[in-house]
Amino acid sequence: MSNSNNVLIIGAGIAGMQASLMLAKAGKKVVLVEKLPIIGGNTIKNEESFPNLECSTCMVAPVQQDVLQNDNIEVMTLSEVKAVNGQVGNFTVTINKKARYVSLTECIGCGACYEPCPVSLQNEWEENLGKKKAIYVPCDGSLPNVPAINSGHCLRLSGKKSCNACAEACMFGAINFSDKDEQVKIEVGAIIIATGFDLYGGKLLSAFGYGTLPNVYTSMEFERLYASNGPTSGELLLRKGKKLPDSVAIVHCIGRKELGYCSGVCCMYSFKYAHFIKDKLPEATVYNIYSDICVPNKSYQSFYNKIKDSNSTFIFQSAPDIVQIAGNNGKLQVKLTAGKGSKNSLNVDMVILSCALVPAKTSKELADILGIERDRKGFFQTRKGYIGTVQTSVDGIFTVGCAEGPKDIEDSVIQAESAVGEVFSLLG
Amino acid sequence: MKKIQTKGVKISSNKDYRDSIVDILKKMLQSKSVDAVLVPMRVPAKDSYAWILVKDEKLLTEADPAAPIMPIQGARALSSFSRKGQSMLKIAALMRPCEIRATIELSKLNQVNLENVTLISYDCPGALPMEDYLNDPEKGEKKFNDILKKLDFQNKSIKPVCKICDQFSLLPVSDLHFTLFHDQNNTMFLIANSNRGNLVLKEIGMEASHTVSAWANGIQEIKDKRAAQKKGRFTQIKKMVEGFNSLLATFSDCIGCHNCQSACPICYCRQCYFDSESVTSGTDLTMLKAKKRGSISLPQNRIMFQVGRMSHMSLSCVSCGLCTDACPVSIPVAEIFSYVAHNTQKQFSYSSGENKGEPIPLKTFKLEEVKGIQELVEDAEA
């Protein structure tokens, strides 16, 4: 086991960061690879995390600070794993590092370079609800607080015009247009995959009018509306029509039938939305269209009871994901399958689709690179015949968090900590 | 509240109350049911009283169970003996009801260990103010004997707080109780009010066979009268202390000597918080404060000490009156603190010294209190 002291962790979400901190504190050298320019993963996208509605960014920021300031952790942002060979205790990994064009040591994140940049793009980190410049940080409070330049759209880097606006504005000469992509080879003893999840969405939601009806939102879009550092800094401004909604329908279990699994967390984040809407707009009426209430943790039921009692109406639908949504002169009509006593349709200003959690887009390619099996849902498969393990089909490679299957933050962190346990059993 | 016993031992003898009580205490010592008795006794110069823990029976003859004045609070005397842990000796302490209640409060603050202690109370007709007694001890003695003989519970010369005291008789916490209620031939009853009390009764060969309901009704009458007087007096006190200016005026004589704190049984701290560095640390801030306000009164923090002491101990205050006795500038501290304690204890529906198990509100909290605070916050926001 020549370099049994180094570990590669793919994905810098809450699970990846927790695992790297624990390994680093125990003296292991960790390489943390993250495809975005910032670390924090999906957790920092939501404003509050259930069940005690703690501010997610305030909870995660100290963890991010620890990761960035820990000498044993080498953070590689804008990077992706390209090839892995060797076996446990001796993997050689090639990583493609995209150029950031801004020096991580020189820049202090003062933000003087954003304003002069002439290019304006859709900010996909904000679910395209906000705009960003060619030189950008995904959101306020990003860590590392250093921008990156989108070489495809930057006038100078894409060769359209010899623009130098950001470099002139920078007091510290931190911008370096001659920065190059590079490929790095490292030797590690074990690999932990913590690439998280994506949201069931896109074209599959067209049946619910998403994309055509402006005031239909996916849950991640609503999270960004909800976020105080988001595009609307916490105001529930609708895309079209009146500014603030008077009535909102939250439809649970979107994608459950088609994917064949319940994600276990959508009920809880839907209740979080109901709580936030009633808090922000006390007069608004909130409809929760649900089938099963899935509250699989000792603290979750009491949060559900609080929502149930705080006058937000619950409408049972045997299969919520077959409701039809149609525009009705400015409002949205949600057609329900008439049950005894329940109305057959609702007229609301806004619909939130609580979408299921699906494997990250990169999972297929990563599975081939690592040579590990994926289960029939597309998540990474843990070793057959073992109960309660995070080891994949290949020795020395572990999968934690939503990369292994949909789960809440608590279970993701528990899996990350158990992966550290298994790494030490394996490498010593 | 525990059910008050209805049966008692009848003690009828031609002797006056005090001698009868001393006889019973002697019996306790002889029967080894207790090893020592804590009783008040006159000092050799005959001008005051002191608490004496008596082991030798012969000394007991000079004991004065119902002393006319309260120079030292019984709870403070007992605490000085049993603070450091359970003593091997079984002790009986014969104290006024307010002294017993103070002992219970101190036990909750781990300043008194009640393991081997039998608490004996008696119907207390009140106590004379120290100032009047010290001017002429003999006259004080005669006056108090007269009160005892006539059992004149409405006498005018007793301390102001005693005039409004409605907890002067049997308490759920005392093990034994001597009733002084008068019926033609000078009889007295001894009631056992706990298992330990019953055990002592058995050991001294006494049997509680007489009903004491007549005594109980009599006491209740006096209690109702006292309660009415208390309400009346509190409305007067309210005017004296409500609002900063009236508070300032009432305490304008205060010279910051903290006598009230040293005499108080509940104030057990070796160094009071208001003398600790946390309050006095800003000595060179004096000049700064003086510049900011134009002038400051010296010594500093006299009013803060009063209000601070209220916030620290009023929940345990038993209105025993020693603070007024100790005050050199005769501020009615006892009645003011008794008024404040009445209100703060009502807020937590807690009455000091009434039951051993109940923790002091300062040290715990009940869920409704938190809700209460929530409502306060919501009202404030609304």
Added chain:
Amino acid sequence: MSTKIGIYICECGPNIADNINIDEVIERISSSEDYKNKQLIIKPYKLLCSNEGKEYLEKEIKDNELTHLVIAACSPRDHEITFINICKKTKLNPYLYKMVNIREQCAWMIPDKKKATEKAISYIKAAINRVLHQSVLIEKQLDSNPNVLVIGGGITGMETALSLASKQRRVYLVEKNSILGGNAQSFKNLLPRQENNTDLVAKKITAIQENENIEVFTDSKLENAVGFFGNFEVTVKSTKKDQTANEFVVGAIVLATGFALMPTEKLKKHAYGKDDNVYTALEIEQMMKAKGKIVLKSGKEPKSVGLIHCVGREDRGYCSRICCNYMLKIISYLKDQSDTILIKDFYKDLCLPHKYDQEYFDTMAKKKVDFIRISDITTKKTHITYTEVNGSKKEADLDMIILAPAMVPAEGTEELAELLNVPLHPTKFFQEAHSQLNPIGTSLEGIYIAGGCHGPQGISESVLQAKAVQGKIVTQLIPGEKIIPEVKVSEIIPDFCMGCQTCREVCCYGAITFDPERGICVVNEAICRGCGNCVGSCPSGAIRAKHFTTIQIHQEMKEAIS
């Protein structure tokens, strides 16, 4: 040696320099009356957090032999650690250093440059005043004992013990019953993929017996545990007559005491105990393990079976997560036994959070099982009256009823929590330190919780938590490595303490103990986290927080308000 204070003002590029007149700050402070008899060095620098900035600071501290350091720059959240590391490198005690935030709190926040400068000056003077009253605090190093005590010999306890035991780390496993295995050994098949359970628990037990680094105490319970992370003195007593007690020292304690099912008297509502043919799911599992098939008390096979979910969920206030799954397993037992049994399954919600659960449900739903979603249900003997979710009331008469009672903490959990001063969750399971960032630790460092006692969960979650505890202990309690406890703790002045123990009662980490000989309370500096509760609770002001004494705060405020 004489005090020499170094004050360094960071321009932070444009951020501070643009909105604060740094030269005026320097001039006003160096000429002020208060410091004329003090040696004071005050200098600006363009960017203190850059590498050159750090070297500059190191040189300044060494050359001027500074004894105190004040940095006026950005928010401590950004770079406090950077400057503390510089202090450590240059042998300047990090507790004689103070950071002042003149960027977020002055430059960025106050548009008027004059006012911002004024505020910066008063903040820096306040910091100087405070630093002068700060005292040196030395970080102590305590040696740690690597051994671990695991309480509870169920699947979780065994898994933790096996994964932790090694030559340098001895594990003591305490089990209150006479055999290991806990609840897991009474299941025939195991979720989620129905592995046969015959050998899972047996294999673990043999592995434990063979492992010489694990010492097992059956029929025993924890008598006492005193101490702190890295040094718990533990006494384990056997519950049998001979009452032998063993004492040893461990560095960490793992609570794996498991779960129990809701007490049977609560199940009376569902005729449990009144009729022979009303069983709990656990009894069915034991029957399958023993007899291999499900039969009535009369020995005959049931023709119709009713399964009732969520029994006791309202009383306990939480969903027990795995009942839906194991009720499906029981349905599969019944289906394998004979296809003719009429099965009615009454549920309120389906809790199928794992990625395969829904599929498992769909396969069962295809097998002619009557899944009925109900809003209310009552039973008398085996006669069930229920209202469906759409409101219609129905009744059913069945041969056998199987209940899925709520999972509750095992018996003895409350006493253990009391003994170790570990807080309990409102649902009476153990309370984790932080549900997201530290889910298997407790508020007491060095005491961990895993398995059924953490919350209702299945075997795979319990095994995961066991491994997570291994991860935590392996990375925090490293054999041979020292432990550095919190330094900014509180101290009790013995002369002024009257032993009223109010502080002991408000300390949520159990760091304060009462010393009966001296009759005073004492702070155990290894456990204390410096939260300051006790300082506020002491009526006689006898407790002082080391880095936050009243004098320090007074002096800081004095400058800020004057």
Added chain:
Amino acid sequence: MDQVLTIKKSTEAGLIDLLTYLLKNKKVSGVCSLRKTKKQGKFDYALITDPELLHDVVPLHPLMPVNAGKMLSNMIKMEMPVAAVIKPCELRSFIELVKRSQGKLENFLLISYTCGGALPLTATVENKVDTMLPDYGKTVAAGNEFEHIREICKACEYFVPFNADATVSLLGETGADSTCKIFLHSDKAKEILQGFEVEKTEDEFDRTGYDQIRERRKKYKEELFKQIKIQDTGLDGMIDVFGRCIGCHACSRVCPICYCVLCDFESSTYDYDNTIMEQELSRKGGLRLPSDTILYQIGRLSHMSFSCIGCGQCTEVCPSDIPVSVIFRKCGEKVAEIFEYIPGRDVNEQVPVTIFKEEEFEEIGEE
């Protein structure tokens, strides 16, 4: 040579002018003196920095709510000195505290006066001060002792301040209500009051002029001491006198010489645990609780009586009306005589406890 200021006003008005001058022209950072409070007939000591608030100052009133020397002791840091108007015994208390590094002389401009004795606290409590003042003024002007002043003041020989920066002549000043005579002794006083335009002459303050008063007071002191019969009856005498003591330690709290944060008799050293008390109880058959009230008195006598000024505050605050100050003065004087030591006379005169002289050994040798 002293500089004498004579102001054509009543003594108190003249002194108030002086204080106003000092404060208005920023010669001092504050004035510490007695003043009327908002409540009619009540007075307290105050530190005043705003000249406008000087109008209700009554610096020469014969009242002593607290010992001013003790209050000045914990004022440490200030740019300019504070002008303090204090009685001779308060000044001597402050000097004793300075000897124990509990205060700094350079922080203050100490103005004292020839003192005619102070009224007891009961005077302010019963609002009799205003009614008594005129008679008090006349008797003091005539150089006699006003009948209602405190016993200990009637027995006070050191009514003339030893080392004040300035002395207001009050006792025996017949024209007190029309002319105010202030003697400036120290250079500091002269320098600070340079710009104060009043009639200034050179003269020497005549300390001997008060011998007749001093004799009378000495005689009164002898009788007072006779009433206390402690020294010839030993412990029984102590028990007779201190039997009433309730151990509240009020006397040490108000005493200027008792500056300890935690008095040894309040510390845990005197918290006996049960075994000691049980042995004592079985030996004597009875045990007074709380114990050690007499031990405390003896202890305090040994710790500080040689420095006892006789300011009388302890008697004022004793809840059992024990004449503590007379006892402590009597005992203190006996001890001080052996060392020819007058407490508070001169800041450079070391406290007897801290030094020893060779000849003391000879006396021990003789005995």
